[in-house]
Amino acid sequence: MRTELRKSGVEESLQPVHLQALMYLARANRYSNTPQALAEYLGLTKGTVSQTLLLLDRRGLVERFEDDIDRRVVRLRLSTVGEQFLSDSQPTLSWANATRNISPNRIRNAVSALREALTQLQLDNEGSTFGACNSCRQCQRLSQRVSRCGLMGDRISGPETRKICWFFEPKTEEVA
Amino acid sequence: MRTELRKSGVEESLQPVHLQALMYLARANRYSNTPQALAEYLGLTKGTVSQTLLLLDRRGLVERFEDDIDRRVVRLRLSTVGEQFLSDSQPTLSWANATRNISPNRIRNAVSALREALTQLQLDNEGSTFGACNSCRQCQRLSQRVSRCGLMGDRISGPETRKICWFFEPKTEEVA
DNA sequence: CTTTTTCGTATCGACCCGATACTAATACCG
DNA sequence: CGGTATTAGTATCGGGTCGATACGAAAAAG
Numbered sequence: 001m002r003t004e005l006r007k008s009g010v011e012e013s014l015q016p017v018h019l020q021a022l023m024y025l026a027r028a029n030r031y032s033n034t035p036q037a038l039a040e041y042l043g044l045t046k047g048t049v050s051q052t053l054l055l056l057d058r059r060g061l062v063e064r065f066e067d068d069i070d071r072r073v074v075r076l077r078l079s080t081v082g083e084q085f086l087s088d089s090q091p092t093l094s095w096a097n098a099t100r101n102i103s104p105n106r107i108r109n110a111v112s113a114l115r116e117a118l119t120q121l122q123l124d125n126e127g128s129t130f131g132a133c134n135s136c137r138q139c140q141r142l143s144q145r146v147s148r149c150g151l152m153g154d155r156i157s158g159p160e161t162r163k164i165c166w167f168f169e170p171k172t173e174e175v176a
Numbered sequence: 177m178r179t180e181l182r183k184s185g186v187e188e189s190l191q192p193v194h195l196q197a198l199m200y201l202a203r204a205n206r207y208s209n210t211p212q213a214l215a216e217y218l219g220l221t222k223g224t225v226s227q228t229l230l231l232l233d234r235r236g237l238v239e240r241f242e243d244d245i246d247r248r249v250v251r252l253r254l255s256t257v258g259e260q261f262l263s264d265s266q267p268t269l270s271w272a273n274a275t276r277n278i279s280p281n282r283i284r285n286a287v288s289a290l291r292e293a294l295t296q297l298q299l300d301n302e303g304s305t306f307g308a309c310n311s312c313r314q315c316q317r318l319s320q321r322v323s324r325c326g327l328m329g330d331r332i333s334g335p336e337t338r339k340i341c342w343f344f345e346p347k348t349e350e351v352a
Numbered sequence: 353c354t355t356t357t358t359c360g361t362a363t364c365g366a367c368c369c370g371a372t373a374c375t376a377a378t379a380c381c382g
Numbered sequence: 383c384g385g386t387a388t389t390a391g392t393a394t395c396g397g398g399t400c401g402a403t404a405c406g407a408a409a410a411a412g
Binding site for chain 4: 006015034035036046047049050051054067070071072073074
C-alpha cells in the first residue's frame with residue numbers, strides 16, 4: 001500500500017506522507033483540522049508536520065488560517081486544487097479494486113475486526129483514537145439529519161458525522 | 177503500525193524500513209534472501225536497498241556473502257545479533273496484543289480476506305507475489321515432512337515451507 | 353568472442369524526520 | 383489582577399531515506 005501511495009504522488013512529486021496528510025484533511029471534522037491533530041494521526045512530531053504543511057501550503061494544496069477564538073491554533077483545509085488533486089490521483093483506488101472479488105459480507109467482517117484491533121491498539125498506547133461521530137460514544141442523535149456532540153456541545157450535521165474526529169471515544173462494549 | 181515500528185527501532189536508532197528488512201530476512205526462504213527480492217518486497221529500488229543493507233551490515237545485524245554458482249548475486253542472512261534484536265524488540269507484539277479480544281475465527285476470516293486482496297493487488301500491478309510454499313501452486317507434498325518445489329525442483333523441508341518465497345504463485349481458484 | 357542483460361554498488365541531490373530552541377497566545381493560581 | 387506555567391505552532395540543524403544516474407562485474411545470448 002505504501003508503494004501504491006508512492007506511485008500516486010510521483011506525478012506531483014509528493015511523498016507518501018504528503019498524500020496521507022491530504023487524505024486526512026479531506027476527512028477531518030471541525031475539531032480535527034489542526035497541525036496537532038494531524039501530527040497525532042500520522043504519529044509524527046509537531047515540528048515535522050509543520051514542515052510538511054509548509055510544503056503543501058507552498059504548493060497551494062492546503063490553506064492555513066488562524067482560529068477565531070484561540071489565536072495560537074492554525075486551522076487547515078484542502079484548497080480547491082488540493083481536492084481536485086485527491087480526486088484525480090485516487091490514492092486508494094488500486095486497493096479498492098483489489099477487493100473486487102471479495103464478497104461485501106466478508107469485507108464488512110474484516111473491516112469490523114480491523115477497526116476493533118486498531119481501537120485496542122490506540123487505547124493500549126494511550127494515543128488518540130480517531131473515528132467518526134456516528135460510532136462515537138458522545139454522539140447524540142437529535143433528528144434524522146442532525147446530531148449533537150456531547151463533549152463539545154455543538155450540533156453536527158449528517159455529513160459531518162461521517163468525518164474523522166480527534167476526540168473520538170469508542171462505544172464501550174467491554175474494553176477489557 | 178508504522179508508529180509502532182518506529183518505536184521498536186528507536187532504541188537501536190533504526191528506521192522503520194530497517195525493521196521491515198530484518199523481519200523480511202527472518203522469513204525469507206533460500207530463493208528469496210537477496211537484495212533484489214528484498215527491494216521487490218519493500219517496493220524500493222535496488223540502489224536504495226543496497227544502502228539499507230550496507231547500514232545493517234555495518235551494525236552487524238545482517239551478513240552478506242556471495243552466491244556459489246552465480247557470483248553476481250549476494251546472499252543475505254540475519255546474524256545472531258540480528259536475530260537476538262528481533263526477538264527482543266518484538267516489533268509486531270503490540271499489534272498482536274491488540275487482537276487479543278477478537279475471536280480466532282474472526283481473525284482467520286479477516287486474514288483470509290486480506291491475503292486475497294493483497295494477492296489481487298500484486299497481480300494487478302504485475303509485481304511479485306510473496307507467499308509461503310504451503311499455499312503455493314508449485315508445492316508438491318512428498319511426505320509428511322518433506323515437500324518439493326515444482327518450479328526449482330528442490331526438496332523443501334517442513335519448516336521451510338512456512339517461509340516467504342519470491343516466486344510464490346497463488347493457487348488458482350479463479351483469478352478473474 | 354563480442355554484445356547484451358542482470359545483480360549489485362557508489363555517488364549525488366532532494367527531502368523526511370526528530371531534537372532543540374524559540375515565539376506568541378492562553379491557562380492557571382496566589 | 384500579575385506572574386508563572388502550559389500549549390500551538392515555527393525555525394533550524396543534522397542524520398538518514400530515497401530515486402536517478404552512472405558504473406563494474408558476472409552471466410547469458412548470439
